[in-house]
Amino acid sequence: MSVKNRKAPKGILGFPVAPMDEEGKLDLDALGRNIEFLVEEGLSSVFVACGAGELHAISNEEYRSMVQVAVEKTKGKVPLYTGVGGNISHALEQAKISEELGAEGFLILPPYLINPSQDGLYNYLRKIINATDLNAIVYQRDNCILELETLQKLCEIPQLVGFKDGVGNMELNVEFTHLIGDRLAWINGMPLAEITMEAYVNLGFTSYSSAISNYIPHISARYYDALLKGDKEVVNELYENVILPIHRIRKQKNGYAVSLIKAGMNIVGLPVSTNVRPPVAPVEKEHYEQLKVIIQKAFEKYPAHAEPVK
Template structure:
């Protein structure tokens, strides 16, 4: 349904922790102008864990308003309570989002049957297109390929963001599900390989900082231009790594601030990027050509 570089966009904040709506508008314009293929609002990188329900819904709605139909908006609506996930997903639909991104329920460690029934319940309750999101390194919950294959039979479950950490996992899902389910990388470092293997794109942290390059890399890979995709990705390799020197979104929020688009404020328990990492991230941005 979507393809290319879908930016997992940061949520800008004032020093007191309030959402910076002016900066949010600037970010959306930046991504429209720089070629991002879609915006994911209030995902992990958007600090979904520390925004309350009303803020969550308002950010999704405002991103839709700022985008004004110029690129798709995907709302992050996952929760470890099925009821809460339904409520957030309904909010995304009513706010005009084109799809919802639902992370696996974290902390409570459901069974594979529980995962199937959780995602089915959300899909049955809210008709918006839905993207599964698997990131066991954060959630302590891994949705297995056979469960994904079952969920692919549900019409409005259209894709999965796979961030299990290997290339083999998304390849297996592609083999199992074929055209019934789009597969997106959830790791910038392996996005090129996954797209060349049949994936449709990446939900990207690096695209916050280098959206034009991420778009170009994805388009080259989608067109089967392996050498071109590899050359672009080589410019981005240091950035992919540097944006995880501390937990996401700490480094990327600092990096976007260096572009003059947002401030450096971040909500506890996250803290601003440690000073000894500043030069590492700055040099990666220089190598990518986004900072002088």
């Protein structure tokens, strides 16, 4: 396909999970409902099979089926992006699948295992970006840490439309945003991005990926609206009552950036189990119950369309 819109989505970006049954098999019906929920709740776009979608743990056959569901559920409604990355051969195949099925673009996750040099990273990203005509967004995290010169060089490729930061090096972000400017869309990709968006928005980061939008999207919407309007009272209240308490649970265990999302979705009654694939571990019962209390109180204080399951 030929992409004419060389702009990344803005606003609150939706990142669905990879729902799984008791045997660990993908539940595509639940994925479809997850995506429908995000679209119905006003998320600006959908990014399927990324970090929250356990890209690291799915086969490319499963990947194809997830993208097919996402295309069906988003077509004509919101832009669809996919995740690609890890093993370079797999990433190139994923990019081709995304193009074949009709995605608008993809988010490039870090290469597998290797701690690369800047020229190695450039070649990895360049090869994936140039593999298709789709829009591409690079994801700064883990072993994919770019220096200014590398990112500037990548900006010569027209398919590159965005930069997502999952590291939190604000000194580097200041350098990037001031010297590259609006050539790229700037996306906050920190874990539970509502925690840091107050700092990022001042640097020109107009978008962020929201984990909690999978189960309490009205909270994300209320938070971001208040942040953009400069309503510190509402922002502080949401931090105190909802965002920071969830963040404290998320920090209890590695992998909760993924599994805590599924727990939240399960609590509000969406058809998603808490099952995840190793090495990610499911949420412990104690933390599940703590999250349930936070969510119930959030619905009581900030009503939405439906009450969570008791």
